[in-house]
Amino acid sequence: MLRGLDIRDMLLIDRLELEFQPGLNVLTGETGAGKSILLDSLGFVLGWRGRAELVRAGARQGEVTAWFDLPHGHPARAVLEDAGIAGGDELILRRVNTAEGRKTAYVNDRRTSGDVLRRLSETLVELHGQHDDRGLLDPKGHQRLLDEYAGAGDALARCRGAWRARSSTRRALADARRVLDAIREEEEFLRHSVSELDRLAPRAGEDAELDLRRRMMQGAERVRGDILRAHAALSSDGAESLLNDALRWLEGAAEGAEGSLDAPIAALARALNELADAEQGVAASLDVLSYDPRELEETEERLFAIRGLARKYDVLPDVLAEHAEMLRGRLAALDAGQEDLDTLERDLRAAEAEYAAAAGGLRALRQEAALRLDNAMRAELAPLKMERAVFETRITDGEPGPDGFDAVAFTVATNPGAPSGPLAKIASGGELSRFLLALKVCLTQNASGLTLIFDEIDRGVGGATADAVGRRLAALAGDAQVLVVTHSPQVAALGQHHWRVEKTVVDEITTSNVVPLGPDERIDEIARMLAGDVVTREARGAARALLDG
Secondary structure (H helix, E strand, O other): EEEEEEEEEOOOOOEEEEEEEOOEEEEOOOOOOHHHHHHHHHHHHOOOOOOOOOOOOOOEEEEEEEEEEEEOOHHHHHHHHHHHOOOEEEEEEEEEEEOOOOEEEEOEEEEEOHHHHHHHHHHHHEEEEEOOOOOOOHHHHHHHHHHHHHHHHHHHHHHHHHHHHHHHHHHHHHHHHHHHHHHOOOOHHHHHHHHHHOOOOOOOHHHHHOOOOOOHHHHHHHHHHHHHHHHHOOOOOHHHHHHHHHHHHHHHHHHOOOOOOOOHHHHHHHHHHHHHHHHHHHHHHHHHHHOOOOHHHOOOHHHHHHHHHHHHOOOHHHHHHHHHHHHHHHHHHHHHHHHHHHHHHHHHHHHHHHHHHHHHHHHHHHHHHHHHHHHHHHHHHHHOOOOOOOOEEEEEEEEEEEOOOEEEEEEEEOOOOOOOOOOHHHOOOOHHHHHHHHHHHHHHHOOOEEEEEOOOOOOOOOEEEEEHHHHHHHHHHOOOOOEEOOOOOOHOOOOOEEEEEEEEEEEOOEEEEEEHHHHHHHHHHHHHHHHHHOHHHHHHHHHHHHHHH
């Protein structure tokens, strides 16, 4: 329940503090006195969209504070907990607007966002008038309102979950089909490529190994001729034969040389030993450098084949094996793709069946609630002098979506047999007010802790009809706090608490003020509403009669 409102430097209001009460609270005043300013200020602190320029001329900033009672279990407590804000039995909202347009919001003295204010406002206040934008006149919101009336939260959650599962499976199936179609387009290429790579069977690092072996064999071919010639020069047909001849000749002459040949003979013997070692080493080198020319040819052929495929597939030679594995994987996906598609198609059929069941259950719940709402509206319209009017909640096939496959619209006919249509197009101003009042009463009958605000809901009606509207508002206020901005004396007379909005001009400065009215002041105000500027004795008598009921 809204307990109070403190407004400072907002539009035409200098400083205003109001304390509201349970029951029916009425605000009256001449046109232009500032009743809309009061609602604009309340909407500002609740985070609603409204006027851009709110700060009073000449003021540095404007500020609005509103405080509410929060009984145990009030839905606003859940919003506070979700936002991490401490709560209690009282909720204080404060919002500041600077002259430059900067807005700052506080909840229980903790700075917060406008989004948190709006979420709180949905649990605290319902504002309604002939031109409100909060759902009754907007066909797009009718389904949501019917679902709230039906208590369809669990059914909606099931339907939305089934829709998400259905949508996810449809996307997976579409993706699988795209992938499979793309693979099918290159099936011939894949099979040829995999066969070609499998025949070659390249290994990682094989290119470097083959290149090294090839260079070794090519180098051996160049140097082996020189080593062969050196080997021939060192063998028994070359230096070894000549040294043996020299040694034999010297040994034959040594007896007559008186020892002068001993040293040369010893040196030659050593030279022959060294020569033998050299000849053995050269022979061993020849063995190492020996190769089969066919091996060089085969090595080169494989090396060129690997590098040719690497160029063909635009990868490095060392990545050929990995590339072949990737192509085999795509080919395997093609071979297994149809089986995967069959599985996904079965999953989709199951998901669609689950969605159809959930949406069908939701439709049944809505149809039952629509009948209850239509009957409730019939009962509400009769006391409002519209017993011949027809209200119907129409449920037709709509585009399937997360909230089911229904299209919901509230339609009315002002008389039996008359064509029915949307609320805003069929009903006249006075009829529309009563339709909307009845609908608001029906849709909020299960709401707890809401403050209901009706902005000139009685516009366009008078006499007995206005009295009927007032009595319905008073009955509604028996279980809720109701604030009514009204120009109807019949409605004002039924209020339990009455405020007058008035405008004054002092030193060419205009300000609006709101004053509570006592019993005598209420008589004068209602008499003014009946008679106009000149309040007569007869008008006061009529006002007393209205107040006495």
